[in-house]
Amino acid sequence: MFKPIVAALRENMWRALSEGRLEDAEEILSRLKQEDPLSQETRGFELEFYLNSNRIAEANRLARQLCRLFPQSGRIFFLAGKVAYRLKDYKEAESHFRESHRIYPNWRTQYWLGKTLTQSGRFGEAESLLLSVRERTTNAVLELGWLYERRNDLQAAMKAYDEFLAVHPDHSFAIEQRLRIKARILEPESLIEEVGALAELGEDLPAAVFLEYVQKLFETGQTVAAREQITAKMGGLDAKTGSQVAWICYHAKAYDLACTLFLAHVRANLSYFKYLNALESAAARCGRIPQVLEAYRSYSAEAPHLYGRSKSLARRDGAPRI
Structure with a gap:
């Protein structure tokens, strides 16, 4: 029988992860593993906790296990894709993001797939994906800047960084990227x-x-x-x-x-x-x-x-x- 406390713990875990409160998240995860140890939700939270805590080796081992245990979970495959991306295994990341989107279509998956394909040098599909989600997140515009730079279209890259900085004028990475593009153009x-x-x-x-x-x-x-x-x-x-x-x-x-x-x-x-x-x-x-x-x-x-x-x-x- 589903325990009311489990619902409260899941909500608190989600908030802790969203707000970057990793110490709180670890404590809540420990409680969840006592109350609801084998569920897809608890194991997914465990994977997300390892990922957000930069415990990538543990996250990678767990991701492989959970993809076998929960083959119909779009969330598990999405998190596994992010782990593979962090490991720069872009082929595996692409596979996981595509499977996640097949199970549960979502714009966040399209965004991460676009990022992954950019890293793999498949600029055409990556550009299409990032353009399709730019109204959802301005981070897609930032990623387009990197895509255009990799494609050696420096003017388009500069335009993308300018567009992003118009919304986020203090974003240090975008400022640095724009400076570098300006230097490349000279x-x-x-x-x-x-x-x-x-x-x-x-x-x-x-x-x-x-x-x-x-x-x-x-x-x-x-x-x-x-x-x-x-x-x-x-x-x-x-x-x-x-x-x-x-x-x-x-x-x-x-x-x-x-x-x-x-x-x-x-x-x-x-x-x-x-x-x-x-x-x-x-x-x-x-x-x-x-x-x-x-x-x-x-x-x-x-x-x-x-x-x-x-x-x-x-x-x-x-x-x-x-």
Whole structure:
């Protein structure tokens, strides 16, 4: 028989998750697991709690289990899609979002499917999905900006960011993206001159502009200047910017700098296999495989898949296994 207390707990759990009160949510979830442990609703709340708490490994294991246990739950598949998206497994995320939308059509699923397809480079369908939900959420306009940038339609990207910022003028990510697009539109010489003028005035360079600046230094053959700029700022870069600079260095074949930056921010990318592949490739080119193995040793408890990568990398390099 359905207990009245369960309905109250579900309502409180929903509110706690919606408002980001994770400590309260954990306490309520514990009560729900006592009163109603096996229901689809309780297990779904558990999955959403792990996802919102950034306990992605636990969320991933639970998502796989719940998709088998509750194959007709659009909510379970939706949450599983978000977990896969966080893991950058866009093929699996797409599959889950499509199944969720088949079971229970919803604009939120269309939005997340549009985000996923953008990441997969399938811009046509992604654009159609995001345009179809832009009246529901302005976040779709933000995602369209990223889609247009990836499609190299920089003017359309700028227009989308302007539209979003008209509604959310203090949104830091959108401001950063718009700055970066503006920097990309400038000719390399103009951007380099503008950055030089800012430096003379003693002004700090926004991270978004710095990324474009060092990339254009590499592209115009000013490798020494690019390396000097990156080395000077390397210690102060956050994980996101540091990882982006690492990719710029990797594509510019500055493998020593790429390896240093990849290693510095590897903990934030333990589940991003493309990142780990690039780290290992850069390390192999500059003789730093032992440092990668040591990093893997440090994080293997929280990312067990690193054990297998370590063994494979050690075999290829001839180094001792960890």
